[in-house]
Amino acid sequence: MSILFNSFSEWKNHIETHNVPVWQPVLEYEIEQKGRTENEIWLKLDQAYAVMKDAVKTGLEKDMTSISGMINNGAKKVRDCKVSVLGENFQKLLYYTLAAKELNSCMGRIVAAPTAGASGIMPGVLTTLSEIHPDIPKQKILEGMLVSAGIALIIEKRASISGAVGGCQAETGTAAAMGAGAIVYCLGGDLGQIFESVAITIMNMLGLICDPVAGLVEVPCVKRNASASVIAFASAQIALAGDSAVIPVDEVIDAMGEVGASMETQYKETALGGIANTPTAREIEKNVLVQVVEEVEEGEV
Amino acid sequence: MIGPVMIGPSSSHTGGVVRIGKVARMIFGEQPESASITFYNSFARTYEGHGSDRAIIAGLLGMNTDDERIKQAFDETQKAGMLYSMKAVMNASALHPNAIRVLMQKGEKKTEVLGISRGGGLISILEIDGFACNFSAQSKTMIITAHDVKGSIAFITNILASDDCNIATMTVNRSGKNDIAKLVIEMDSGLKPISLEYLKSLNWVIDVVYLENVEI
Numbered sequence: 239m240s241i242l243f244n245s246f247s248e249w250k251n252h253i254e255t256h257n258v259p260v261w262q263p264v265l266e267y268e269i270e271q272k273g274r275t276e277n278e279i280w281l282k283l284d285q286a287y288a289v290m291k292d293a294v295k296t297g298l299e300k301d302m303t304s305i306s307g308m309i310n311n312g313a314k315k316v317r318d319c320k321v322s323v324l325g326e327n328f329q330k331l332l333y334y335t336l337a338a339k340e341l342n343s344c345m346g347r348i349v350a351a352p353t354a355g356a357s358g359i360m361p362g363v364l365t366t367l368s369e370i371h372p373d374i375p376k377q378k379i380l381e382g383m384l385v386s387a388g389i390a391l392i393i394e395k396r397a398s399i400s401g402a403v404g405g406c407q408a409e410t411g412t413a414a415a416m417g418a419g420a421i422v423y424c425l426g427g428d429l430g431q432i433f434e435s436v437a438i439t440i441m442n443m444l445g446l447i448c449d450p451v452a453g454l455v456e457v458p459c460v461k462r463n464a465s466a467s468v469i470a471f472a473s474a475q476i477a478l479a480g481d482s483a484v485i486p487v488d489e490v491i492d493a494m495g496e497v498g499a500s501m502e503t504q505y506k507e508t509a510l511g512g513i514a515n516t517p518t519a520r521e522i523e524k525n526v527l528v529q530v531v532e533e534v535e536e537g538e539v
Numbered sequence: 540m541i542g543p544v545m546i547g548p549s550s551s552h553t554g555g556v557v558r559i560g561k562v563a564r565m566i567f568g569e570q571p572e573s574a575s576i577t578f579y580n581s582f583a584r585t586y587e588g589h590g591s592d593r594a595i596i597a598g599l600l601g602m603n604t605d606d607e608r609i610k611q612a613f614d615e616t617q618k619a620g621m622l623y624s625m626k627a628v629m630n631a632s633a634l635h636p637n638a639i640r641v642l643m644q645k646g647e648k649k650t651e652v653l654g655i656s657r658g659g660g661l662i663s664i665l666e667i668d669g670f671a672c673n674f675s676a677q678s679k680t681m682i683i684t685a686h687d688v689k690g691s692i693a694f695i696t697n698i699l700a701s702d703d704c705n706i707a708t709m710t711v712n713r714s715g716k717n718d719i720a721k722l723v724i725e726m727d728s729g730l731k732p733i734s735l736e737y738l739k740s741l742n743w744v745i746d747v748v749y750l751e752n753v754e755i
Binding site: 282283286289304305308340342343344345346347348350351352353355357358378383386387390391399400402416452453454455456465509517525527528530531532533534 | 608659
């Protein structure tokens with residue numbers, strides 16, 4: 239990826255022609271773009287992984303109440319819930335993701351992956367994966383993170399990774415696709431299965447709008463991070479089983495780009511539509527938004 | 540795509556805002572005694588909820604975007620002895636949706652900086668003391684305030700060339716003919732300390748501010 243791939247099929251061709259690991263071209267791209275050595279890139283990934291694990295831990299230990307009060311220790315509630323709807327691991331995936339994302343909403347230290355608004359998904363997915371499969375070496379997880387980065391690079395090139403540009407499907411959708419690809423890679427899936435997991439994930443997130451209450455990265459963002467982690471695991475399981483998305487991944491990404499482009503502005507982080515435009519959301523705004531505001535005349539600064 | 544490590548909740552409302560504060564402080568050259576901050580447009584209503592108020596203060600105190608003290612920045616102002624005030628202004632249509640103006644003071648010394656947060660932690664500084672400019676503070680940047688004399692640009696660029704410095708961008712603005720001019724030069728590589736001292740010593744040069752890279 240010293241020349242950035244425009245498509246997943248180019249990535250696949252490169253891997254098959256040069257017979258290198260799937261993460262290799264992403265590593266080369268990072269070395270070239272950041273002007274760092276290979277060792278420095280691995281070290282950066284290791285640090286990012288450490289910050290992710292810390293985020294999960296901190297989100298479960300410290301008080302997670304946001305400035306607005308809309309986020310209030312949800313991860314701990316899920317952890318302590320006696321009714322387990324789908325088993326311990328499912329519960330864990332949810333509260334790990336919630337913990338990392340709540341920390342973001344509460345001004346804690348996180349890794350943007352790919353963005354701050356979706357920063358609960360990769361930590362939730364990777365910490366859960368490494369706990370359920372303790373035999374996965376850390377190096378393999380770091381390689382999986384490079385695979386994730388490669389996935390996001392292509393999605394950004396063909397469609398978008400930000401809610402303001404492509405809606406929530408683009409932002410949490412990309413993070414979930416990154417998570418799915420990392421899971422499939424770490425569990426020994428081949429290139430085709432990694433790409434299928436991306437296609438299935440994006441299909442499952444397609445159409446989701448970005449409609450944050452009061453414009454804050456809290457509601458519905460935090461819980462959507464948790465659901466996106468679940469979709470990442472669901473897609474990885476289906477892909478690893480050898481089932482297909484039927485539609486090739488590049489075409490799925492283009493479809494997401496098309497939906498994002500035709501999405502109305504009120505559904506793109508502007509807090510004008512969807513959940514942000516409900517009567518209750520408008521009531522919350524009165525308490526959360528700055529009320530003493532000067533208005534200037536047109537054109538005046 | 541994985542990174543940067545930052546303090547949440549948002550790269551444009553916290554990360555970028557910390558950087559605007561930090562660059563403003565670097566332009567001022569020292570810890571201000573007081574700062575008056577104006578949040579415009581999209582920032583005006585949400586700056587408290589997003590913690591942009593804490594972020595700008597943290598930057599003015601010299602913190603980086605991944606500093607865990609950002610959330611407690613208001614408490615930190617007491618230690619640093621910095622007073623601050625905040626104001627929100629809507630419908631400033633001539634300005635970017637995410638614009639911030641910072642007026643820093645220490646004794647008689649005053650500097651005003653206008654910055655915008657472009658998303659993903661990227662920023663642009665668009666005004667210094669009323670002089671228009673446009674730089675991102677991602678590469679080495681030199682800000683020269685000088686008397687508007689003939690040949691000054693050629694003189695300065697010659698010094699850069701002899702230091703093997705490639706100029707990436709340059710903006711020049713002046714308050715009036717034969718009055719004060721401000722040059723902002725972004726460079727691909729650094730300037731020798733002795734060249735910087737030489738520039739500062741010139742009788743037509745009023746002030747030189749040199750910004751090393753500001754880490755995201």
